[in-house]
Amino acid sequence: LAKTTQPISMDSYEGQEVNITCSHNNIATNDYITWYQQFPSQGPRFIIQGYKTKVTNEVASLFIPADRKSSTLSLPRVSLSDTAVYYCLVGEPRQLTFGSGTQLTVLP
Amino acid sequence: GAVVSQHPSWVICKSGTSVKIECRSLDFQATTMFWYRQFPKQSLMLMATSNEGSKATYEQGVEKDKFLINHASLTLSTLTVTSAHPEDSSFYICSALETGGKETQYFGPGTRLLVL
Numbered sequence: 152l153a154k155t156t157q158p159i160s161m162d163s164y165e166g167q168e169v170n171i172t173c174s175h176n177n178i179a180t181n182d183y184i185t186w187y188q189q190f191p192s193q194g195p196r197f198i199i200q201g202y203k204t205k206v207t208n209e210v211a212s213l214f215i216p217a218d219r220k221s222s223t224l225s226l227p228r229v230s231l232s233d234t235a236v237y238y239c240l241v242g243e244p245r246q247l248t249f250g251s252g253t254q255l256t257v258l259p
Numbered sequence: 260g261a262v263v264s265q266h267p268s269w270v271i272c273k274s275g276t277s278v279k280i281e282c283r284s285l286d287f288q289a290t291t292m293f294w295y296r297q298f299p300k301q302s303l304m305l306m307a308t309s310n311e312g313s314k315a316t317y318e319q320g321v322e323k324d325k326f327l328i329n330h331a332s333l334t335l336s337t338l339t340v341t342s343a344h345p346e347d348s349s350f351y352i353c354s355a356l357e358t359g360g361k362e363t364q365y366f367g368p369g370t371r372l373l374v375l
Contacts, residue, residue, distance in 0.1 A: 185363070245356055
């Protein structure tokens with residue numbers, strides 16, 4: 152049973168805000184929600200991690216509703232260089248399982 | 260963020276030879292590191308968990324005698340692919356668990372292995 156469900160792909164235009172939603176109905180009490188970005192032939196890059204409510208850093212925001220059964224990664228004003236695969240992972244940080252991720256393509 | 264390096268970034272070897280890949284946490288100590296493998300157009304698959312000073316824990320289906328892992332210090336883990344074959348050609352990625360604040364895995368840049 153997959154722990155997370157996220158769209159396979161999304162397209163956006165430069166300068167727009169992009170929201171990628173991840174469903175995780177079976178999230179456990181000890182589970183954190185972590186998002187990574189991966190470019191081709193590179194290792195994943197940590198974007199943001201949260202447990203509940205809202206987390207914001209210099210790169211993105213993560214919105215987590217009270218029931219924690221989903222989360223939304225928000226990327227403000229994307230650029231062409233944000234074209235990548237974005238992974239939503241749910242679990243204890245030392246037990247991560249990667250799903251298929253979301254291929255975000257930013258168009259000019 | 261925390262920095263993890265890998266060496267080499269790519270390697271080509273002949274079938275039957277062994278290849279060693281190093282993973283280093285540059286600005287933090289990591290008692291736990293992880294090794295993943297990623298085939299083209301696929302997601303990362305965890306191979307094993309490397310624990311400093313003890314034996315690695317391998318995922319089901321990963322041959323521990325073929326993929327030797329050593330984690331001799333708090334900043335270095337090595338993966339040795341023994342008697343490599345063409346089907347071992349893949350992208351190998353390590354990560355290190357940073358536990359200073361919230362626990363977070365930070366990933367290395369990956370190593371591309373091509374076995375001829």
